[in-house]
Amino acid sequence: MFRPGTDETNVQYEDVLCNFCHRAWDPEDPARPLIEGHHGSHLCGECLSIAYRAIVFDGRNDRTEGQTCTMCLEARDDETWQSPEFADACVCRRCVKQSATALEKDKDYTWRRPVG
Numbered sequence: 001m002f003r004p005g006t007d008e009t010n011v012q013y014e015d016v017l018c019n020f021c022h023r024a025w026d027p028e029d030p031a032r033p034l035i036e037g038h039h040g041s042h043l044c045g046e047c048l049s050i051a052y053r054a055i056v057f058d059g060r061n062d063r064t065e066g067q068t069c070t071m072c073l074e075a076r077d078d079e080t081w082q083s084p085e086f087a088d089a090c091v092c093r094r095c096v097k098q099s100a101t102a103l104e105k106d107k108d109y110t111w112r113r114p115v116g
Contacts, residue, residue, distance in 0.1 A: 018044035033109040037071030051081035
């Protein structure tokens with residue numbers, strides 16, 4: 001997501017926010033990467049770690065009927081993690097796994113998927 005009032009012709013790093021915690025992206029922090037989904041949705045490494053633990057290790061499923069994933073915009077049947085802070089932000093298991101794989105391959109960041 002983008003900070004409200006962002007000039008879309010001149011987007012700055014601090015205008016790019018995680019949809020799940022609303023913290024701004026800091027490209028200089030290799031421990032806090034950001035991955036982009038559809039239509040300007042973003043998931044930071046911290047929220048990805050929380051979602052990964054909740055879905056993969058704890059078997060948690062916050063999915064509600066008809067809810068769509070913030071990242072892929074699909075209403076999927078797999079497990080979903082919902083942001084505890086922002087009820088409109090949720091991410092499906094498939095997006096969690098794909099995001100984890102993508103961030104681990106990115107040499108600019110030190111993010112690694114949680115281990116059980």
